[in-house]
Amino acid sequence: MIFQNELLKNHTTFKIGGYVKFFSKPKNVKELVYVVKLSKDKNLRIIPISNGSDIIFPDYELNAIVIKLDEMKGINISDDIVEIFSGEGLPKLAIYLENYGLSGFEYLYGIPGKIGGAVCKNAGAYGVEIKNLLLKAFVVNWEGEIIELNSSELNLRYRESDLLKYGILYKAIFKLKKDNPENIRKRRKEFSEIRKKTQPYGIPTAGCMFKNPSGNSAGKLIESVGLKGFRIGDIKISEKHANFFINLGNGKAEDVLKLMEIAKKRVYEEYGIILEEEVVIIKWRSTS
DSSP: OOEEEEEEGGSSOOOOOEEEEEEEOOOSSSHHHHHHHHHHHHHEEEEESSSOOEEEEOOOOOEEEEEEEETTTOEEEEEEEEEEETTOOOHHHHHHHHHTEESSGGGGGTTOOHHHHHHHHTTTEEEGGGGGGEEEEEETTSSSSEEEEGGGOOOTTBBOOSHHHHEEEEEEEOOEEEEHHHHHHHHHHHHHHHHHHHSOOOSSSOOOBBBOOOOOOHHHHHHTTTOOOEEETTTOOOOSSSEEEEOOOOOOOHHHHHHHHHHHHHHHHHHHHOOOBBSSSOOOOOOO
């Protein structure tokens, strides 16, 4: 259940990251509780991930335990109320629910994440966010206890929440809208085509690097200062959408951070706008 010296680049969509001292993939809430309690007893920093998107791990060794939730799966439907476990992926989930005539997740179809990360970052697209769908969150807190939270307690906001103040999500309850499956399928395919035309697809990225400033697009701002296609090492700003950075093969976290700083500096100098990171940047060196 707990592994040592795991290479994190094998567990992220960006294919970046060095080794972590400890790594776990619990299959159910009982195993998750055990790992959290053991980590607390050992005074280990806990870093939960679901799909490994929207996160930048360092190139050096992390003195921590990474808990990956992608094997915690399950979907239970009761009328328009759906219970979904953290490891369920958004694309497959959208297709599964549309077959039951349940609308909401088709808007999130193109996001390469899972429910755990989607709730934590209040994932959204095309005018729909997780906060529009979520009723309750079931969490293993940092003491290893199971707690139930209402959606309002998570303070869901633009690409952020207070979830990690409480602990690790293992399942969530959503209220969806009933609709004809064909209508839902049509919307999903339309959104999918838009994403494929406007965003890099099928190559290693972390997703959007920066939040969109109020009334602006981070990608358009970065493009306007001439950084589309700009590259450091094997990390390149996408020529398709400048708010996506691409790993060309042997990308390093160090180069990602350098490229982010260049983008932030250029945009600030040109427009006086401060770009805020959407990706989570992990920094925690081993002390041994």
